[in-house]
Amino acid sequence: MNKLYIGNLSSTVRAADIQQLFGERKLSIGQVLLKSGYAFVDCPDDNAAIKVIETLSGKVELHGKVIEVDYSVPKKHRSRKIQIRNIPPHLQWEVLDGLLAQHGIVENVEQVNTDSETAVVNVTYETKENAKTAIEKLNGHQFESYALRISYIPDEEALQLRCSDLGEERGGRSGREPGQSAGPAPSHKQLDVPLRILVPTQFVGAIIGKEGLTIKNVTQQTQSK
Known part of the structure; x- marks a missing residue:
């Protein structure tokens, strides 16, 4: 929940301008990803994200335009x-x-x-x-x-369901005929190309888990990398 969207940016705004704005107001900020007319920034935690939104959104001008700040949820x-x-x-x-x-x-x-x-x-x-x-x-x-x-705000439960659906879709491509019971795939039927799942930035922390425990369990149970 710590990735924020900054909108209504002037075309003259640079990443350094955003970093300076945060610094002047003593707001914690991580990486800045600047696009045309908008940007994404990372905050260290929920409290910092809320403080940024309440301090800046609709209240501060940057290069002559009042910026909008909100959670980045596609x-x-x-x-x-x-x-x-x-x-x-x-x-x-x-x-x-x-x-x-x-x-x-x-x-x-x-x-x-x-x-x-x-x-x-x-x-x-x-x-x-x-x-x-x-x-x-x-x-x-x-x-x-x-x-x-x-x-x-991001829904971690919905993300987990989506990842589960993707896993089922992968299983559906394993070569089993309709109605055939699930079971270990024959050793000679392996995927030539690994399945890659792109995870939205705001969900990465939830997948890694505290001290990396969640991602360790995932890799151990699924042999994924």
Whole structure:
């Protein structure tokens, strides 16, 4: 969840300008990938990412244009999980729960610890359609003088399912006839070309796992590299 998208950039902006902007505001930043009119930056953790969004998005000009900052979640990876920021600190949770329930069944609400005086929560809806509706209806919703800010966030569970599907697709190309039971492939039927799966940057940390434990288990169990 630590990869951010920076949009509405002037054509004159350079990577060094973005790094300087972050440095002036004492915001943690990693690698900067600059494209035409937008860029991607890496943040060290969730708290740093939230601070960058709240500090810069819609509030700061760079080379004459007000920049937009949000989580980098491609459309095809947008799922049931969203993040709601700028929640009034004194708001009763029953009120927020009632508001969220207006747009679908909520499976989970988790508060995120931040340095901000306002609250931040991650919400998981039952369906992607519910999450999409909530973003469309609630983004900018006013609670007193506070306007809610809502974004999609990466769904690690959805990624795992996608990787599982890719594994099944690979198994389907193993040469078995329809209806034939799965079993060890004959030793002479090996893939000449290895299967390569490209993983979006924002999911790399989840796949590596704490101290590399997840990726070690994957490589041991699957013989992959």
